[in-house]
Amino acid sequence: MSYKNLIWYKSLLDAEKSCLKDDKIKKVHYKFEDGREMVEEYNVDTQVLLRRAWKVKGKLGGEGKWHVEVGDPIPDPTPSNDVAEIIESKDQPVLLRRNTRINLEWRIRNLPYPIETYSIKVDNENKCIIISTSNKKYYKKLEVPELERINLSLEQANIQASHNFNTLIITYKKPQKLLDMEKEWYEELKKVKPIKDIPSDCKTQ
Numbered sequence: 001m002s003y004k005n006l007i008w009y010k011s012l013l014d015a016e017k018s019c020l021k022d023d024k025i026k027k028v029h030y031k032f033e034d035g036r037e038m039v040e041e042y043n044v045d046t047q048v049l050l051r052r053a054w055k056v057k058g059k060l061g062g063e064g065k066w067h068v069e070v071g072d073p074i075p076d077p078t079p080s081n082d083v084a085e086i087i088e089s090k091d092q093p094v095l096l097r098r099n100t101r102i103n104l105e106w107r108i109r110n111l112p113y114p115i116e117t118y119s120i121k122v123d124n125e126n127k128c129i130i131i132s133t134s135n136k137k138y139y140k141k142l143e144v145p146e147l148e149r150i151n152l153s154l155e156q157a158n159i160q161a162s163h164n165f166n167t168l169i170i171t172y173k174k175p176q177k178l179l180d181m182e183k184e185w186y187e188e189l190k191k192v193k194p195i196k197d198i199p200s201d202c203k204t205q
Contacts, residue, residue, distance in 0.1 A: 008149035021194040049099045070097045102170040115163040122154035
């Protein structure tokens with residue numbers, strides 16, 4: 001099956017791409033025709049996407065920051081003094097996105113409530129997964145851009161949840177269409193030859 005008719009896949013094909021291979025990590029920097037920039041990091045052995053981040057332009061036209069869609073947050077090398085003064089409570093829930101070979105995954109730390117407290121439902125009208133608690137202590141909408149980009153609806157049956165060590169773990173089984181596209185795209189990325197030095201504005205760490 002070819003995915004070249006999908007707007008998302010076509011935008012990936014048409015983007016200007018550069019690649020940096022560092023030990024077991026393959027980093028790909030994209031410059032899209034609409035001016036957006038994205039960086040992806042893959043595990044070379046498993047071919048699993050470890051991180052996807054988008055360049056967000058600064059409000060005053062400055063360098064801007066990277067918004068992480070998948071993977072761990074990118075450390076800010078130059079934190080603002082204003083931001084540094086506002087430190088979130090260590091008890092606040094923290095959401096992290098993960099990607100495995102077969103699942104999309106969300107980990108929400110600092111949620112102490114037992115598993116039966118949570119309601120996790122798909123909302124296809126708003127294209128998201130909604131988490132709520134019976135004690136009214138937590139509510140969150142989880143976007144799933146991977147499925148929206150390939151025009152797939154969410155399926156309740158693909159969701160599983162567990163709760164360990166104050167962390168709620170939600171997994172969504174990747175549909176076959178997404179698995180196939182990811183495999184095909186990684187093969188496409190093999191055509192992008194690694195360069196020795198990646199431009200400074202491509203570095204995410």
